[in-house]
Amino acid sequence: MPFPSPYDTWFADAEFDASYGHTLATLREIAPIAAPDGFAERWQSWRxxxxxxxxxxxxxxxxxxxxxRVSVVEHAGVDGTRLRAWVVEPLSAPARVGVIHSHGYGGRDAVDLARVPDDAAAIFPVARGLPTLNAGVGAPEPQAEHVLAGIETPDSYVLGLCARDLWLAADALTTLVGPLPLYYVGESFGGGIGALALPWDDRYVGATLIVPSFGQYDERLAVHCVGSGETVRDHVAAHPEAREVLRWFDASTALGFARIPVRVEAALWDPYVPPPGQFGVANAARILELAVLPAGHAEYPGAEQVTAEAIRDSRAHLARALNAAS
Incomplete structure (x- = not known):
């Protein structure tokens, strides 16, 4: 199938059509996965x-x-594992908001303040097992091993542990800087993990999820990709019982329980996180601001301008969410 214009030019050497034959109209029709019985109760119990x-x-x-002020800190995860993170604080005045800023599956090697206002304190948690601060701590580092770690049971699955660790990262921030309303920013891996964690933590006033992963597993497991989803897809093909575990970790299911305003930046073309999964997450949001990106996990003409506009609009979303909660 030929790529939709302009993708045939932008990604002429791509292995496959990472639009998966979808248009914006068909992506907006993708329904989130319905919650299995006991979904909310299980997550509330973990909280x-x-x-x-x-x-x-x-x-x-x-x-x-x-x-x-930039500090390296250490804090407990949900099982007591000690995890490291960066904490950033303004120098001149007390912070008005706390930002929990997660990362993609490559981990993080430095803070990124593009989406953090000057009057915010922020924690940049690094997921268990991932570089640089927590490589191999609490989970294996290689992506193909990490995404399957503990998949035998819901209580042990690494994606659940990473989501639950975010609650402790927020605790760490508020312990260090004082109680603040919280806003979440997460991209790819961090977008999906955030969608899992957000509904059960009432300290948040809003969130931005950028090309979020782990959404709409019916769609995610049905198509080839070059990200962590392919490892999971191969595993489920060999171990069909793992599909039942994944039902508890679908970002599209979880986000439907969130009552805060959520901005989702979802891509029309993405070989790492298939767009149907991203839009499954977006379509679950009760209060949605949708930003449609031409592509995700890829370089393309005009990408710098698209990113700059997304950062500007994400900061504006944070400001509105904070004002509405005041």
Whole structure:
């Protein structure tokens, strides 16, 4: 099938059509996966268990950079595993909002303040097992091993642990800087993990999810990709019982339980996170601001301008969400 214009020019050497034959109209029709019985109760139980864990953050180092105070901290995950993160604070005045800023499946090697307002404190958690701060800690580092770690049961599956760790990362931030309304930013892996965690934490006023992963597993398992989804797809083909575990970790299912305004930046072409999964997440949001990206996980003409506009609009979304909650 020929790629839709202009993708035949932009991605002429691509292995396959990463629009998967969809248009914006067909993507907007993709329904989120309905929750299995007990979905909310299970996540609420995990949230309650997490409140009994002391994040116990400790500051390992501090410097002044980018006009902010930047610290490397260590805090507990949901099972007590000690995880490292960066915490950023304004220098001149107390913060008005706290930003929990997650990352893609490659991990993180530095803070990225593009979507963090000057008057915000932020924590940049690094998921268990992932580089640089937590490589091999609490989960295997290689992506193909990481995405399958603990998939035998819902309680042990790594994606659930990573989502639940976000509650402890937020605890760590508020312990260090004081109680603040929270806003979430997550891209790809971080977008999907955030969608799983957000509905069960009432401290959040809003979120931006950028090309979110782990959404709409019926669509995700049906198509080839070059990201972590392909590893999961191969595993489920060999172990069909794993599909039942994945039902508890569908970002499209979880986001339907969130009552905060959510901005989703979803791509029409993406070989790593298939667009049907991304739009399954977007279509689940009760209060949605949708930004349609030409492509995700790819370079293309005009990408810098698209990214700059997305960052601007995401900051505006945060400001509106914060004002509405005040």
């Amino acid at each position: 309650e268990q997490a409140t009994a864990v002391d994040a116990a953050p400790t500051v390992l180092s501090t410097e002044t950079a980018h006009g902010r």
